[in-house]
Amino acid sequence: MSQYSIAVLAGDGIGPEVMQEANKVLDAVEKKFNITLNRTAFPVGGYAIDTEGEALPSKTLLGCEQADAILFGSIGGPKWDTLPLEQRPERAALLTLRSHFDLFSNLRPARIYPGLEALSPLREDIAQSGVDVLVVRELTSGIYFGQPKGREGEGEEEFAFDTMRYSKREIRRIAVAAFEAAQKRRGKVTSVDKANVLLTSRLWREIAEEVAKDYPDVELEHIYIDNATMQIMKNPAQFDVMLCSNLFGDIVSDECAMMTGSMGLLPSASMNEDGFGLYEPAGGSAPDIAGQGIANPIAQILSAAMMLRFSMNLGEAADAIEKAVVATLEAGVLTGELLPADKREQASSTSQVGDEIV
Amino acid sequence: MSQYSIAVLAGDGIGPEVMQEANKVLDAVEKKFNITLNRTAFPVGGYAIDTEGEALPSKTLLGCEQADAILFGSIGGPKWDTLPLEQRPERAALLTLRSHFDLFSNLRPARIYPGLEALSPLREDIAQSGVDVLVVRELTSGIYFGQPKGREGEGEEEFAFDTMRYSKREIRRIAVAAFEAAQKRRGKVTSVDKANVLLTSRLWREIAEEVAKDYPDVELEHIYIDNATMQIMKNPAQFDVMLCSNLFGDIVSDECAMMTGSMGLLPSASMNEDGFGLYEPAGGSAPDIAGQGIANPIAQILSAAMMLRFSMNLGEAADAIEKAVVATLEAGVLTGELLPADKREQASSTSQVGDEIV
Ligand SMILES: CC(C)[C@H](C(=O)O)[C@@H](O)C(=O)O
Ligand SMILES: CC(C)[C@H](C(=O)O)[C@@H](O)C(=O)O
Numbered sequence: 001m002s003q004y005s006i007a008v009l010a011g012d013g014i015g016p017e018v019m020q021e022a023n024k025v026l027d028a029v030e031k032k033f034n035i036t037l038n039r040t041a042f043p044v045g046g047y048a049i050d051t052e053g054e055a056l057p058s059k060t061l062l063g064c065e066q067a068d069a070i071l072f073g074s075i076g077g078p079k080w081d082t083l084p085l086e087q088r089p090e091r092a093a094l095l096t097l098r099s100h101f102d103l104f105s106n107l108r109p110a111r112i113y114p115g116l117e118a119l120s121p122l123r124e125d126i127a128q129s130g131v132d133v134l135v136v137r138e139l140t141s142g143i144y145f146g147q148p149k150g151r152e153g154e155g156e157e158e159f160a161f162d163t164m165r166y167s168k169r170e171i172r173r174i175a176v177a178a179f180e181a182a183q184k185r186r187g188k189v190t191s192v193d194k195a196n197v198l199l200t201s202r203l204w205r206e207i208a209e210e211v212a213k214d215y216p217d218v219e220l221e222h223i224y225i226d227n228a229t230m231q232i233m234k235n236p237a238q239f240d241v242m243l244c245s246n247l248f249g250d251i252v253s254d255e256c257a258m259m260t261g262s263m264g265l266l267p268s269a270s271m272n273e274d275g276f277g278l279y280e281p282a283g284g285s286a287p288d289i290a291g292q293g294i295a296n297p298i299a300q301i302l303s304a305a306m307m308l309r310f311s312m313n314l315g316e317a318a319d320a321i322e323k324a325v326v327a328t329l330e331a332g333v334l335t336g337e338l339l340p341a342d343k344r345e346q347a348s349s350t351s352q353v354g355d356e357i358v
Numbered sequence: 359m360s361q362y363s364i365a366v367l368a369g370d371g372i373g374p375e376v377m378q379e380a381n382k383v384l385d386a387v388e389k390k391f392n393i394t395l396n397r398t399a400f401p402v403g404g405y406a407i408d409t410e411g412e413a414l415p416s417k418t419l420l421g422c423e424q425a426d427a428i429l430f431g432s433i434g435g436p437k438w439d440t441l442p443l444e445q446r447p448e449r450a451a452l453l454t455l456r457s458h459f460d461l462f463s464n465l466r467p468a469r470i471y472p473g474l475e476a477l478s479p480l481r482e483d484i485a486q487s488g489v490d491v492l493v494v495r496e497l498t499s500g501i502y503f504g505q506p507k508g509r510e511g512e513g514e515e516e517f518a519f520d521t522m523r524y525s526k527r528e529i530r531r532i533a534v535a536a537f538e539a540a541q542k543r544r545g546k547v548t549s550v551d552k553a554n555v556l557l558t559s560r561l562w563r564e565i566a567e568e569v570a571k572d573y574p575d576v577e578l579e580h581i582y583i584d585n586a587t588m589q590i591m592k593n594p595a596q597f598d599v600m601l602c603s604n605l606f607g608d609i610v611s612d613e614c615a616m617m618t619g620s621m622g623l624l625p626s627a628s629m630n631e632d633g634f635g636l637y638e639p640a641g642g643s644a645p646d647i648a649g650q651g652i653a654n655p656i657a658q659i660l661s662a663a664m665m666l667r668f669s670m671n672l673g674e675a676a677d678a679i680e681k682a683v684v685a686t687l688e689a690g691v692l693t694g695e696l697l698p699a700d701k702r703e704q705a706s707s708t709s710q711v712g713d714e715i716v
Contacts, residue, residue: 090554121591123479143522149557159525160561164501167517194605196448199507203518226608229587230616233479247552250584251609258588 003036004312007067009044009060012089013285014295015073021297021354022071022304025324028358029308029317040067045075045089045285055080055092061100069311070097071304072280077287098139103270103278104170105177106137106249107306110256110266110282113329116338119261122233129237133256134185136178136241137249139270141170142200144246166200166245168207173273175211178243182218188240190221192228192248204245229255257282264296264337267303269310277311279303293349296335298325301357321357328356361394362670365425367402367418370447371643372653373431379655379712380429380662383682386716387666387675398425403433403447403643413438413450419458427669428455429662430638435645456497461628461636462528463535464495464607465664468614468624468640471687474696477619480591487595491614492543494536494599495607497628499528500558502604524558524603526565531631533569536601540576546598548579550586550606562603587613615640622654622695625661627668635669637661651707654693656683659715679715686714 006026010019026037042060049055055075064070075089085091097103112120112131120127146163153159175191182189191208193201205222212220223231225248231238232255244252257263266282281299289295302325309318329338333356336347348356364384368377384395400418407413413433422428433447443449455461470478470489478485504521511517533549540547549566551559563580570578581589583606589596590613602610615621624640639657647653660683667676687696691714694705706714 085554085560088554095555121481121484123481123485126479127481144555146519151557151561153525156527156530157525158561159523159528160557161504161521161523162556162558163519163521165517165519167511167515169514170517172514194608196443196446197453197502198520199509199518200520202443203509203516226612229609229613233591233613233616250552251587254584255587255591255613258591 001034001036003038004069005038005040005067006307007064007070008039008041009064009070010041010073011045011075011285012047012077013074013287013290015045015075015285017291017293017350018281018295018297018300019071019073021350021357022300024354024358025301025321026304029321032320033314033317035314035317039071044072044093046077046080048093049080049083049087049089055087055089056096064097064101069276069307070278071307072278073300074281074283074285076285095144097278098270099145101276101278102140102272104138104140105174105271106139107181107269107271108135108137108253108257108266108282109133110135110253110260112260113262113265115329116262118340119338120259121261122236122259126234126236127261129235131236131260133236133239134181134241135244135249135253135256136174136181137244137253138170138174138246139249140246141166142246164198164200164247166203168203171204171207172211175208175243178241179211179215179218182241183215186240187217188219188221189243190223190239190241191243192223192225192252193245194225195222196224200245208243225251228252232256232259253282262338263299264335265298265302267299267306269303269306271310275311277307279307293351294336294347295350296337297350297354301325301354324357328353331356359392359394361396362427363396363398363425364665365422365428366397366399367422367428368399368431369403369433369643370405370435371432371645371648373403373433373643375649375651375708376639376653376655376658377429377431379708379715380658382712382716383659383679384662387679390678391672391675393672393675402430402451404435404438406451407438407441407445407447413445413447414454422455422459427634427665428636429665430636431658432639432641432643434643453502455636456628457503459634459636460498460630462496462498463532463629464497465539465627465629466493466495466611466615466624466640467491468493468611468618470618471620471623471684473687474620476698477696478617479619480594480617484592484594485619487593489594489618491594491597492539492599493602493607493611493614494532494539495602495611496528496532496604497607498604499524500604522556522558522605524561526561529562529565530569533566533601536599537569537573537576540599541573544598545575546577546579547601548581548597548599549601550581550583550610551603552583553580554582558603566601583609586610590614590617611640620696621657622693623656623660625657625664627661627664629668633669635665637665651709652694652705653708654695655708655712659683659712682715686711689714
């Protein structure tokens, strides 16, 4: 019997309660597919700061190193916002994990589910045009990690600086990830850059063109980041896979997520070259609704499905989860935020949605 | 009688035809307010490449230096897209003008006009929530101009790099511009940054806080760029003035412009510390509709109004133009792109709209 081990980092806010539902679903997968998914929980984020004194305790990092994948909840909240930046949950835990495990390939799907178009902030006809985008974001380089960065000079001429930096190798491997993904989807990659201004973007464009030659069945388009933020609003159905650097991917993926109007449904994967990955919902820790049993567990459950697919090669199990989610949405078993204001009393709880998917 | 001189750079595409309407309106202003607005036309952009061999001929630059302001049309088009980047109209003319005249303060208003809500790609209720944003973008520093930038190394480790850089002085003067603008509007500045990742953003936030102390009547909020692109879609009415660095302002102002759904109505101003400025429509040269007499001249006319207000201190004349534009919109004298598809045959031509405003 196949065995896998998963480091479960539920984190803060709604993290623990939606993770509980993902665990239920993974229990069901174990039985149905006759596999073992050993899960060990580790503290992370604000909870780890409170209990262990730091956002990413060494035992958590060690547990992640020994696992086949990390299933991540969400971290942060107002309680820890006053800490110095370097100690805050987002940077101390999330950016450190990305960089430590070289999780360069970040996949963020954004879809408007049939029947849920009214949730989108876009005009009805645009929301109904069949929106299904995959943002492929480079996650371990660019201006997030580029050196040098610092502060120099004095008085009013004192200045701060950051370096945006990309090597051919770094661009090539994320471009390959985008083209591979497009081959399994609708065969189109839109590469986002600012090649009319940035040298990193020119190299980005050059390598994207090179990689495209190995994928004659995939169409490559280039778009400037400023125009991309416009087109996502005006005609999002034109996009299949959007290939982005770290900073532009941060912006584009969030705009795409918001455009669906249902952030609680969106998973994400962050992987390295060995198939190791961190899987987490696109939304945040939502401290305002934590502990009330009303949070949507679907993003967490779909993150678990991505984990099975990409880190454990269990495509069938992932398919089963994704089908169950679609069936649950179609059956109208929905948490409150997916319902119109006047139908909120029909809302299902976090655990009811989890049970239905199981 | 007061005299002013204006360098008129109509440029490419629809530039010349919308400029003609702006000139008509300025003629009317001369009479009504008993002033002289001396205008001299100079070649710029692709037209200048074709006729003079370069996008910004020295006589054009000299003409701008001798004027009180530049009224700019639009430049670029597919014909010049194959030129080396440094010679292309956008970079060789526009970025050079910005930097040569130190036009650091870029104002880009974006408004959903009452009655034109249906043009917005946003959901009806959001489009009708009263959207009126002013993006204040830093235009002569940041990653657009930061040094060093280059390319180094070999083989797959060859890398490109750009530098994002801001001094206290550069941040302070654009922050002051934003707070001054907010005082005359609804008293709120939202500063856009990525202070959880970038050192330039941390300095940005620090200086914004310092400047805020001099404007106790203006409220200051900070927002991350990724969240900003989401909030512009979800709830744009929350914003009054958005204070942005060069790159983030490029992104935010274009998203705001698209959100209104009526790019043909949006002017912009780019000014230096002496009140000298370049005034241009937010939209591009639209080569696909050039020469047909159907382009909307309003963005160009409102750019002329901004010029009168900011570079010539002729607030009354600017008010008069802006009122005439609103009256023209209310009277339904509209170019085709502002009308629903089934009412396009009622469209007014470029010159009819210009006449009505006159
Ligand atoms: C928390 C923050 C540093 C992070 C990022 O910018 O990458 C977040 O916005 C994300 O997109 O995962
Ligand atoms: C043409 C381009 C260099 C320019 C910019 O990025 O500033 C344009 O997008 C703008 O916003 O005026």
